[in-house]
Amino acid sequence: MSDTNQGQYADASAQNDTATARYSIGIDLGTTHCALSWLDTQASDGENAVQGVLTVPQLTGPGTVESPELLPSFLYLPHESELAAGDLALPWSATQDFAVGEFARTRGAATPIRLVSSAKSWLCHPGVDRRSALLPAEAPPEVARISPLEASTRYLSHLRAAWDAQHPGDPLAAQDVTVTIPASFDPAARELTAEAAQAAGLPQLTLLEEPQAALYSWIERSSGAWRKEVRSGDVLLVVDVGGGTTDLSLIAVLEQDGNLQLQRIAVGEHILLGGDNMDLALAYGTARKLAEQGKQLDPWQTRALAHACRSAKETLLVDASIDTVPGVVPSRGAKLIGGAIRTEVTRAELEQVLLEGFFPPAAVSDQPVSRARGALTQLGLPYAQDAGVTRHLAAFLTRQVGATAELAQQSGFVNHAPTANAGANAASFLHPTAVLFNGGVLKSAQISERLLGTINGWLAAEGAAPARLLSGADLFLAVARGAAYYGYVRRGQGVRIRGGTAQSYYVAIESAMPAIPGMEPPIQALCLAPFGMEEGTDAGVAGQEFGLVVGEPVRLRFFGSSVRRQDQVGTLLDFWSADELRELQEIEATLPAQGRAVGEVVRVQLHARITTTGTLELEALPLSAQGQPGSERWKVELDTRHDSAPAQA
Numbered sequence: 001m002s003d004t005n006q007g008q009y010a011d012a013s014a015q016n017d018t019a020t021a022r023y024s025i026g027i028d029l030g031t032t033h034c035a036l037s038w039l040d041t042q043a044s045d046g047e048n049a050v051q052g053v054l055t056v057p058q059l060t061g062p063g064t065v066e067s068p069e070l071l072p073s074f075l076y077l078p079h080e081s082e083l084a085a086g087d088l089a090l091p092w093s094a095t096q097d098f099a100v101g102e103f104a105r106t107r108g109a110a111t112p113i114r115l116v117s118s119a120k121s122w123l124c125h126p127g128v129d130r131r132s133a134l135l136p137a138e139a140p141p142e143v144a145r146i147s148p149l150e151a152s153t154r155y156l157s158h159l160r161a162a163w164d165a166q167h168p169g170d171p172l173a174a175q176d177v178t179v180t181i182p183a184s185f186d187p188a189a190r191e192l193t194a195e196a197a198q199a200a201g202l203p204q205l206t207l208l209e210e211p212q213a214a215l216y217s218w219i220e221r222s223s224g225a226w227r228k229e230v231r232s233g234d235v236l237l238v239v240d241v242g243g244g245t246t247d248l249s250l251i252a253v254l255e256q257d258g259n260l261q262l263q264r265i266a267v268g269e270h271i272l273l274g275g276d277n278m279d280l281a282l283a284y285g286t287a288r289k290l291a292e293q294g295k296q297l298d299p300w301q302t303r304a305l306a307h308a309c310r311s312a313k314e315t316l317l318v319d320a321s322i323d324t325v326p327g328v329v330p331s332r333g334a335k336l337i338g339g340a341i342r343t344e345v346t347r348a349e350l351e352q353v354l355l356e357g358f359f360p361p362a363a364v365s366d367q368p369v370s371r372a373r374g375a376l377t378q379l380g381l382p383y384a385q386d387a388g389v390t391r392h393l394a395a396f397l398t399r400q401v402g403a404t405a406e407l408a409q410q411s412g413f414v415n416h417a418p419t420a421n422a423g424a425n426a427a428s429f430l431h432p433t434a435v436l437f438n439g440g441v442l443k444s445a446q447i448s449e450r451l452l453g454t455i456n457g458w459l460a461a462e463g464a465a466p467a468r469l470l471s472g473a474d475l476f477l478a479v480a481r482g483a484a485y486y487g488y489v490r491r492g493q494g495v496r497i498r499g500g501t502a503q504s505y506y507v508a509i510e511s512a513m514p515a516i517p518g519m520e521p522p523i524q525a526l527c528l529a530p531f532g533m534e535e536g537t538d539a540g541v542a543g544q545e546f547g548l549v550v551g552e553p554v555r556l557r558f559f560g561s562s563v564r565r566q567d568q569v570g571t572l573l574d575f576w577s578a579d580e581l582r583e584l585q586e587i588e589a590t591l592p593a594q595g596r597a598v599g600e601v602v603r604v605q606l607h608a609r610i611t612t613t614g615t616l617e618l619e620a621l622p623l624s625a626q627g628q629p630g631s632e633r634w635k636v637e638l639d640t641r642h643d644s645a646p647a648q649a
Contacts, residue, residue: 021041021170021174021175021176022040022041022042022170022175023038023039023040023041023167023170023175023176024038024039024041024175024176024178024484024485024486024487024488024491025037025038025039025163025172025175025176025177025178025483025484025487026038026039026178026180026208026213026479026480026481026482026483026484026485026486026487027156027159027177027178027179027180027480027483028180028210028213028477028479028480028483029073029120029152029155029156029179029180029181029193029196030073030120030242030243030479031073031118031119031120031121031242031243031244031245031274031275031276032072032073032242032243032244032275032276032310032314032440033070033071033072033073033243033440033476034056034070034071034072034073034155034156034158034159035053035054035056035069035070035071035476035477035479035480036053036054036056036159036162036163036480037051037052037053037054037477037480037481037483037484038051038052038053038054038175038484039051039484039485039487039488041176041488041491041493044488044493046493046494047220047223047224047493047494047495048223049220049485049488049493049494051220051481051484051485053069053477053480053481054069054159054162054163054166055067055068055069056068056069056070056071056101056158056159056162057090057091057162057165058071058090058100058101058102058103058158058162059088059090059099059100059101059102059103059104060101060102060103060106061103061106062083062084062087062088062103063084063086063087063089064103065090065091066102068102069477070476070477071100071101071155071158071159071162072101072102072104072105073117073119073120073155073243074100074101074104074105074108074115074116074117075098075099075100075104075115075116075119075146075151075154075155076098076099076100076103076104076105076107076108076111076114076115076116077098077114077115077116077136077143077144077145077146078097078098078099078107078114079114080097090161091165092161092162092164092165093161098154100154100155100158101158104116105307105310105311106311108307109304109307109308109311110304110330111304111330112136112138112300112303112304112306112307113136113138113139113140113143113300113303114136114139114143115136115307116135116136116146116151117136117307118243118244118276118381119135119148119151119152119155120148120152120243120244121244121245121272121276121381122134122135122137122148122151122381123148123149123152123189123192123193123196124182124185124186124188124189124245124270124272125148125381125382126186126188127382130147130148130149130188130189130192131147131149131192132147133145133146133147133150134147134148135147135148135151138303148192149192149195149196149199152192152193152196153196153199153200154200156179156196156197156200156202157199157200157201159172159200160172160173160200160201160202172201172202173201173202173203176206176487176490176491177197177202177204177205177206177487178205178206178207178208178483178484178486178487179193179194179197179202179205179206179207179208179483180207180208180209180210180213180479180480180482180483181193181207181208181209181210182209182210182240182242182244182245182247182270183209183210183211183212183247183248183249183267183268183502184245184247184267184268184269184270184271185270186270186584187584190207193207194207206486206487206490208482208483208486209247209249209267209502210240210242210247210438210479211238211240211247211248211249211267211438212238212249212251212264212482212486212497212499213478213479213480213481213482213483213486214238214240214436214438214473214478214479214482215236215238215251215262215436215482215497216481216482216483216485216486216489216497217473217474217477217478217479217481217482217485218436218470218472218473218478218482219485219494219495220481220482220485220494221472221473221474221481222472226495227260229434229468229470230253230260230434231253231260232253232254232255232260232413233253233413233433234252234253234433234434235250235251235252235253235265235404235430235431235432235433235434236250236251236252236253236262236432236433236434236435236436236470237249237250237397237432237434237435237436237455237467238250238251238435238436238438239389239393239435239436239437239438239439239442239451240437240438240439241274241275241389241437241438241439241441241442242274242275242438242439243274243275243276243440244272244274244275244276245270245271245272245273245274246268246271246273246274246384246389246392247267247268247271248267248268248271248392248393248396249264249266249267249268250264250265250266250267250400250403250430250432251263251264251265251497252264252265252404252407252413253413254407254413255413261498262495262496262497262498263407263497263498263499264497264498264499264502265400265403265404265407266396266400266403266430266562267502267503267562268392268396268562269396269562269582271384271392272381272382272383272384273358273383273384273387273389273392274439274441275310275313275439275440275441276381276383277358277383277384277387278313278353278354278357278358278441279306279307279309279310279313280306281353281354281357281358281387282306282309282312282313282345282349282350282353283302283305283306283308283309284302285349285353286305286309286327286343286345286349287302287305289343290329290341290343295341297329297341301329301330301341304329304330305327305329305343308327308328308329308345309327309345311325311327312325312327312344312345312350313345313350313441314440316345316347316350317350317440317441317443317444318440318443320445322347323346323347323348324344324345324346324347325344325345326342326343326344327342327343327344327345328340328341328342328343329341329342329343350444351444351446351447354441354444354447355446355447355450357387357388358387358388358389359388359389359390359447359450359451359454360388360390360391361390361454362388362390362391362394362454363394363458364394364397364398364428364429364458364461365394365398365428366388366390366391366394366395367391367394367395368384368385368386368388368391368392368395369385369386369388369391370385370386389451390451390454393451393454393455394429394458397429397430397432397458398428398429398430399562399563399579400429400430400562400563401427401428401429401430402430402563403430403563403565404430405565406565406566427462427464428462429458429462431459431462431464432455432459432467433465433467433468434467434468434469434470435452435455435467435468435469435470436469436470436473437451437469437475438473438475438478438479439475440475440476442475443475443476448469452467452469455467498534499532500531500532500533500534500610501529501530501531501532501533501610502531502562503531503560503561503562504527504529504530504531504560504561504562504564504565504567505527505528505529505558505559505560505608506525506526506527506528506558506559506560506561506573506581507525507526507528507556507557507558507559507606507618508523508524508525508526508556508557508558508559509523509524509525509526509546509572510523511523511524523557524572524573524574525559525572525573525576525581526541526544526570526571526572526573526606527567527568527569527570527571527572527573528541528569528606528608528618529569529608529610530565530567530568530569530571531561531562531564531565531567532565533610534610536610537609537610538607538608538609538610539569539607539608539609540569540605540606540607540608540621541569541570541605541606541607541608544570544572544605544606545603545604545605545623545627546603546604546605546606547601547602547603547604548591548601548602548604548620548634549591549599549600549601549602550591550592550593550594550596550598550599550600550602551590551591551592551593551596551597551598551599551600552590552598552599553589553590554589554590554591556589557583558583558584559581559582559583559584560581560582560584561580561581561582562582563579563580564576564580564581569608591620591634592634594632602622602623603622603623603627604620604621604622604623604634605620605621605623605629606618606619606620606621607619607620607621607633617635618635619633619634619635620633620634621633621634622634
């Protein structure tokens with residue numbers, strides 16, 4: 001198995017040695033915005049880092065180029081006769097037939113059937129072929145579509161071209177590049193992200209989880225003062241509400257040899273809940289307001305309104321002095337101007353929708369609402385069924401109540417909060433002592449106060465001290481800046497967050513019992529990589545042999561766990577509770593027969609490796625008649641060309 005086969009990107013030093021690169025580059029490939037930050041390694045010294053953000057030339061109107069720090073993650077596919085020659089020209093290209101960035105967003109708001117958006121969310125959608133041309137999802141047949149992979153490639157290509165135009169002597173492909181991903185990205189999405197970067201001309205890169213990047217940015221911007229804000233035994237909660245996902249992470253503060261260290265101890269499940277959901281909620285609320293005025297919108301206009309609400313939301317969150325943002329819903333009739341419907345989004349409406357809909361009051365015992373899905377649904381993104389971020393957070397902290405149990409036995413960790421095993425004073429959830437917010441929506445003071453107040457209400461109910469808010473990070477640029485700093489850290493500078501794998505990984509071993517009518521063969525779960533297995537390490541499942549079918553397609557079932565921390569490589573589970581293991585995407589593989597009969601069962605040993613980028617690779621080593629592995633090594637990798645949803649329990 002390979003979380004991604006990205007080892008070929010990061011380890012291919014023959015292609016490009018970035019160890020001596022001048023710049024450490026961080027790229028936030030976001031759902032709604034992309035950003036690129038750089039750190040000059042030659043001018044930096046220790047924690048005194050020289051860092052900046054790339055201004056990205058992009059079209060803001062036909063033939064008009066401006067250079068803001070953010071590149072909106074939107075791509076517009078105009079009709080061949082829609083624009084004049086030169087309208088899409090950029091400083092580095094005069095022949096482009098699509099638009100990326102601000103112009104794409106504004107143009108697409110009026111013509112949503114030609115607008116590609118939320119490509120990142122589609123990139124992690126296991127129910128579709130992410131290499132197929134399916135975006136824009138609701139485009140009619142006459143509109144050419146592109147794949148989520150291609151859209152991601154074009155965003156990265158735009159950033160590369162923008163950098164190269166400004167730094168001709170230091171091309172981006174020759175720099176140390178880190179691209180961020182949600183902590184909850186599945187293995188296929190990780191692989192596809194790396195593939196998009198390679199297709200964009202970045203042959204070598206590292207992947208970094210966004211919550212860690214946000215914390216790295218906070219560390220970098222503190223200029224060493226972070227050590228005064230935390231202490232050994234602290235548990236830092238990182239809440240990242242992005243455009244497409246909500247990511248939750250926990251990081252412990254330890255002390256070793258008198259120095260503070262940071263170690264990630266937990267990552268939340270994949271939650272497709274973020275700014276996209278909020279835009280739709282605002283759009284439906286505004287549509288109801290217009291309906292009360294006798295202005296009924298059709299589905300096409302509602303989609304256009306959603307894009308207008310996205311722009312209004314971002315304006316209101318960025319500029320606290322603005323209370324109202326006007327909007328125009330285009331008409332589909334002949335009188336395009338005269339038939340347009342004018343509306344507005346107010347700050348009060350925004351905060352009402354976001355506060356009550358997405359950050360409602362919740363008890364720590366609350367669980368996200370789940371309902372059975374209908375048999376027939378429209379092809380779309382598998383959004384979270386419960387929009388309440390607070391309930392998802394409560395479930396995460398409750399699930400991770402024992403996450404610090406092993407750390408509490410280490411001399412460098414002084415637990416300041418009760419644990420799950422503290423008798424009468426036992427905690428019902430893991431008590432964070434500090435909180436770091438990331439994501440543009442949390443720029444709203446009311447929303448951040450609501451979320452922090454909810455957390456502290458839970459803590460007060462169990463007699464715990466309130467959590468401190470860690471401030472100072474730029475919520476729009478923190479991820480890109482943190483990724484650039486991470487590249488610097490990998491060179492032995494700055495402060496590193498220890499983490500390893502975000503979960504334990506297991507492969508299903510099917511029993512050889514005789515067939516029984518109406519009963520599937522029981523399975524065991526073999527631990528391949530324990531929680532926190534460090535990058536650049538490998539481990540064989542010593543002393544255990546397995547049978548592997550060769551020469552024909554076989555399906556392999558894999559599991560992950562974010563709560564089982566005691567398992568080691570080779571641990572074989574006969575049973576587990578429903579909340580301990582989560583089935584991942586099945587993998588279809590065909591291993592070479594190489595002189596053996598098709599369908600033959602070959603004796604193998606398994607060998608797992610964590611690449612330098614933190615991704616998992618699984619190899620099968622065929623055994624000789626004497627039971628010794630030979631020179632053959634079969635790599636079992638994801639087949640992302642034929643995605644399949646995980647089997648239902």
